[in-house]
Amino acid sequence: MAVIMDGNGRWATKRGLPRSDGHKAGTEAARAVVTRCRERGIGHLTLYTFSKENWGRPKDEISFLFDLLTRFVSREADTLLERGIRLTVFGELAGLPLTPRQALAHVIKKTAGCRDMRLNLALNYSGREEILRACRALAAKGVPPADITDERFAAELYTAGQPDPDLVIRTSGELRISNYLLWQSAYSEFYFPETLWPDFTAAEFDKAIEEYRSRRRRFGLTGDQTEKI
Ligand code: IPE
Ligand code: IPE
Ligand code: MG
Numbered sequence: 001m002a003v004i005m006d007g008n009g010r011w012a013t014k015r016g017l018p019r020s021d022g023h024k025a026g027t028e029a030a031r032a033v034v035t036r037c038r039e040r041g042i043g044h045l046t047l048y049t050f051s052k053e054n055w056g057r058p059k060d061e062i063s064f065l066f067d068l069l070t071r072f073v074s075r076e077a078d079t080l081l082e083r084g085i086r087l088t089v090f091g092e093l094a095g096l097p098l099t100p101r102q103a104l105a106h107v108i109k110k111t112a113g114c115r116d117m118r119l120n121l122a123l124n125y126s127g128r129e130e131i132l133r134a135c136r137a138l139a140a141k142g143v144p145p146a147d148i149t150d151e152r153f154a155a156e157l158y159t160a161g162q163p164d165p166d167l168v169i170r171t172s173g174e175l176r177i178s179n180y181l182l183w184q185s186a187y188s189e190f191y192f193p194e195t196l197w198p199d200f201t202a203a204e205f206d207k208a209i210e211e212y213r214s215r216r217r218r219f220g221l222t223g224d225q226t227e228k229i
Pocket of ligand 3: 008
């Protein structure tokens, strides 16, 4: 499962509040979704937390977001460990400010042995950059062109060893992917609720899964063929 947590700013503006209040409320929604995911036995959850393009936002907003992230991961560390949730970051950790980087590194290490669920935060993330990074890694290893297969390529992505998302949810009614998991979402189902991210509850999450269950995935085959899968 992968989520583009969008609409924090609009949620706040609608209420006459500063955007930062929307981000704060958004962390509560994130916590609820992580909890629900774990309860439902979903093994992998990737949350789009901060894109490479988000660096273009006002400095104040960026520093607020990273303060919030630092507090969030520090506060949730014990809960993640108790619930067997392993934290991973998709994106260049080295490009983050020192304080969140240290907080994340601490929790990543602390939860490294957890096996029940994987929580990936796409942070300082760009899908195109991830693909380029994989190309560079293969080139640096001197892999012959004919040996570059799907599997070999995927092994160089942040998602190495994890399944492609079955479902990608983007809240707030925007119908775009915004440079998210470009390789991995090749055959994902998409769900675009109008709900703004801070209003996205466990019940909304269940609704998304229900909707997913009603879909028929074909993977390029005919309806008759997929009937038998
Ligand atoms: C998503 O909410 C959070 C981040 C991108 C960090 P936005 O901040 O994009 O909210 P809107 O889209 O402006 O409403
Ligand atoms: C995508 O949302 C990034 C995150 C949710 C972290 P944006 O709000 O940045 O995307 P655009 O700019 O509307 O495409
Ligand atoms: Mg947005």
